[in-house]
Amino acid sequence: MTDPLVIFTPSGKRGHVAPGTTVLAAARQLGVDLDSVCGGRGICSKCQVEPAFGAFPKHGVTVTEEALSPRNAVEDRYDRIRGLAPARRLGCQALILADAVLDVPPESQVHKQVVRKRAEARPVVMDPATRLHYVEVAPPDMHEPSGDLQRLERALAEQWGIPNAKGDLRTLQMAQPALRKGDWKVTCAVYGDGPEPRILQVWPGFYGGPIYGLAIDVGSTTIAGHLCDLATGDVIASTGLMNPQIRFGEDLMSRVSYAMLNPGGAAQMTAAVRQALNALVAQAAAEARIDPALIFEAVIVGNPVMHHLVLGIDPVELGQAPFALATADALHLWAEEIELRLHPDARIYILPCIAGHVGADAAAVALSESPQLNDELTLVVDVGTNAEILLGNRSRVLACSSPTGPAFEGAQISSGQRAAPGAIERVEIDPVTKAPRFRVIGVNAWSDEAAFPPDTRVTGICGSGIIEAVAELRLAGLLDASGLLGSAEQTGTDRMVPQGRTHAYRLRGDILVTQGDVRAIQLAKSALYAGARLLMDAFGTDTVDRIVLAGAFGAHISPRHAMVLGMIPDCDLAKVSSAGNAAGTGARIALLNVAARRDVETLVHRIHKVETAIEPRFQEHFVAANAIPHASDGFPHLDPLPEVTFNTEGGRRRRRG
């Protein structure tokens, strides 16, 4: 009689095992991904499987109820105390007696896949640096003296195959009481990313979780955090706050100037951002109602200036050529070293930087969007005060940054404001009546719908609103290709109001889109476009297959309007997507999957950096990109636009008949 055949689904892994083998042992023998924290002692229930019965012609087996041993006392007890679904078995208790087909549900997989919303996004497989391991430790023996920690380390090596785990000093201080309280059974949190695994915490007895990690994106304007469960990968709180460094300067260069001109200025900004990081931790922990001491790890990304200031490095070198980074490599730190209050022994991983203008945030975007895994030539644009731009496919990846300025964030716009309740975020202009309709942040209706409250307070226009407004003005024939707004006479609508020698469009009340606003958007979009073109030149291409708009702000940009403006190169609109906060997502990937850290460390060395500040073609592209393009300007995917040309004298004439 041959040994029973066991088939695991969904992996399809199969093999014969000796009768009486536990399901967990069989899974290990066959390399099946079946979780366990307690190491097969019927405590953690992480190894649940769901047996299937009947004939499986595809697998060539017929499975009867006798395939597994009956539910035993451990499973009954577990069911009584915590509940065990009738179809489920504990893999460490059920014995394989005959041919079996066993399904491993997602929650029983160690390397379970974390669901990401976008189909084209890089999948995330759980493999965090910090894991829980239950061990049974040999008690001390006077005749064979050894340290309690050494016996704990040996248990980790023997029971979990983790050699050379070392305890931090605090672990050492807590290990003896925990071992005795747990009667020589303890659970360890082991951090595995580094030259030697470190034991960060010892709990008496079995501790099945939760443990947490925090992914942080430190932007010039906002700091965003995702608090994640390190077992499931679930985001249990997403929170953000303003970067308090804004008081030292709105954009990066003004902060670098502050550091250069004020002794101790860099240290002040470091203190401010670290204080904000601690506030972020407290806010995320409060939102998720968890103890911040259960946060064992954080991953931090940010542009080079933020990166340096978080680390307490004076960013002055980043303000002048040759834009030398203090360090480009990924960093492993104790949270304590940057005064971050998580678990007392928590570790920090900081993604590598790409260049002096292309930081760990761009590396995180590269990790999240992974253009290097795609055949399609992908352009990734992370829109912010500084835009990070990536262009690449399987063959190579290029990167640059472009100083777009703060117009896209609503600054330098006459009625501009940050994206906050009351701000106009979407705009449509009727091409016939020239009347606007808009949406306001915090209100779930368009301004011309019945559900729009008449007393809505409209306070200004945010970045996405001004982009749509300018594009809609162009589509409605109120703005010409050179960026001039027409007069009331030229356009035939009294929505156009004179402002000195120029004209403005009255959006609502005293909220206008002025000629100055259009010029500010033109400058910003030209910088963005010029950066993208520079990379396309370096790549030797005139077209891209796919465009990803990233950044918290990028998520709100309408691709169609961005293309009408010529912010981005021509592309099939169906291939233009928004990735949300891709830098934050990249940080989250590095938090949940330790191999992704190695990937991004390798990737940044493969990325070819193009320095816009010294590339003469950047200036050429910038000037050439000032106009709002036609379909005939190399934008075949653009709808035909009204052929209008205005001049500042107010007369109207048609361009090209």
Place this chain on the structure above:
Amino acid sequence: MTDPLVIFTPSGKRGHVAPGTTVLAAARQLGVDLDSVCGGRGICSKCQVEPAFGAFPKHGVTVTEEALSPRNAVEDRYDRIRGLAPARRLGCQALILADAVLDVPPESQVHKQVVRKRAEARPVVMDPATRLHYVEVAPPDMHEPSGDLQRLERALAEQWGIPNAKGDLRTLQMAQPALRKGDWKVTCAVYGDGPEPRILQVWPGFYGGPIYGLAIDVGSTTIAGHLCDLATGDVIASTGLMNPQIRFGEDLMSRVSYAMLNPGGAAQMTAAVRQALNALVAQAAAEARIDPALIFEAVIVGNPVMHHLVLGIDPVELGQAPFALATADALHLWAEEIELRLHPDARIYILPCIAGHVGADAAAVALSESPQLNDELTLVVDVGTNAEILLGNRSRVLACSSPTGPAFEGAQISSGQRAAPGAIERVEIDPVTKAPRFRVIGVNAWSDEAAFPPDTRVTGICGSGIIEAVAELRLAGLLDASGLLGSAEQTGTDRMVPQGRTHAYRLRGDILVTQGDVRAIQLAKSALYAGARLLMDAFGTDTVDRIVLAGAFGAHISPRHAMVLGMIPDCDLAKVSSAGNAAGTGARIALLNVAARRDVETLVHRIHKVETAIEPRFQEHFVAANAIPHASDGFPHLDPLPEVTFNTEGGRRRRRG
């Protein structure tokens, strides 16, 4: 014509090199130990050699003045500024043109030997964990962006063969300004003991030293420190202070009890000892007139209780069977982790422990005395409140500890006191007149010499004094083998004064040696002897070849008196020596030679531990050792002792005719 033959002395290494090779390059080719901090740039002068001229029949060469290129401008400049002896050349400047014989003076050797006073001691070869390296770093290049730290790391790899050096966060903060101030030439302090070398400091330009390390022995009673120059190995300050934990208990067990009985008691003792360690640092730095921030490393040893308390670990488990250590392994810490204020990124190395009663101090003694390197069977006794005992030779090494109590340190003695000015430290009793003479700490004459100031304040007897006094009483026939003091009548001298039913010897004024004092010393010496005997039993021997008395106190014990008392087993007195503070010396060896750390880590695993607390034979030996032995009791090396026997009734009779 063949290439010049070059012979280096004292190593005798020889070989042919291309004409025009620098002496430094030739030394590296031939594997000769020639120092350099600046990497051959004529800055550091560490590579000085002394050429020899004339006929060398032994080497088979004749060397002329033309062997080396003439002194060059770099050497002339160095001579002008810092001085260069006429016979000396800078190895990085002098070119080998013909056959040459070159002596490498000790100060030019990297691995120079540190002189130790005792011939039998383990030699110490300089090979510290922290070294200085001068590097020339590539300036940043916008077209090949990389972090300044990465280029510094690359320079260390390429110019010094140190791969994977990483900067601490503080190094990162200081690297950019240092690189620019030094015009891309900097000197790094690199700590090389650990999974990856760490850059602890970056100086602009060339920094040739000094850098320092501190070896610390934390004893129950005193804390001793040796401040060492990490380039030369010289001890530039030796200092000590009382362990302030004494207020929580005189001996180890009373401190453990304090921790058990008082919540927060262990933390109080940790705070006290850490404060003392910082006072020690300040004291040593002040004595040597150096900046404590130039101390880059400390090595700490101590018994298990001190070890745990320094680390902030509750020592309660060490107070009860099975005497479980929290950790036995050597530890690598940041000085900051134990709140020690040295260089901000200084590292701490803590020697491994051997067992719950045999700590890192015993491991340090084992390293210093290295019985495992000897053919002779060596007994090492570190005398203190707790005695650590090692017995071994090349074949194996055994260890135990024995609770001798504080009598050897002057406690529990009627006129006992610590070794301090005013304490009687040496005693002789005239066998005929029974009159004493003695020496007092702080006075350079015996009490019966003319130079002894008549107004000398004599305050008590210290440990070595009481041992000599009791032994001299025995030699003078005033004490019998069982430890009874005779009466004035029995001994014929009115130096013996009655005290209740017993008698005491009047040493000076009201300073007496009482029957109680003799009993206390008997208990202590019995414990010491029983420990040694237990190890001899385990080794299967009745004799030892060599005895080393260690410990600050051990240094002051007269070997002859110790043997008269039966503190130590019988041995040729010429083979009994004192090693001084061997634990402190072991710490210093580990500080100066990183390979010695690996040696002691291996050695502690080879040492077989004998637990006196549970070994029934210990009790037997203890009881048997109570008497003061005769030559016929297995002490053939003892002088014949007076054959007297007293009884408490006061009558006198001779034993064995």
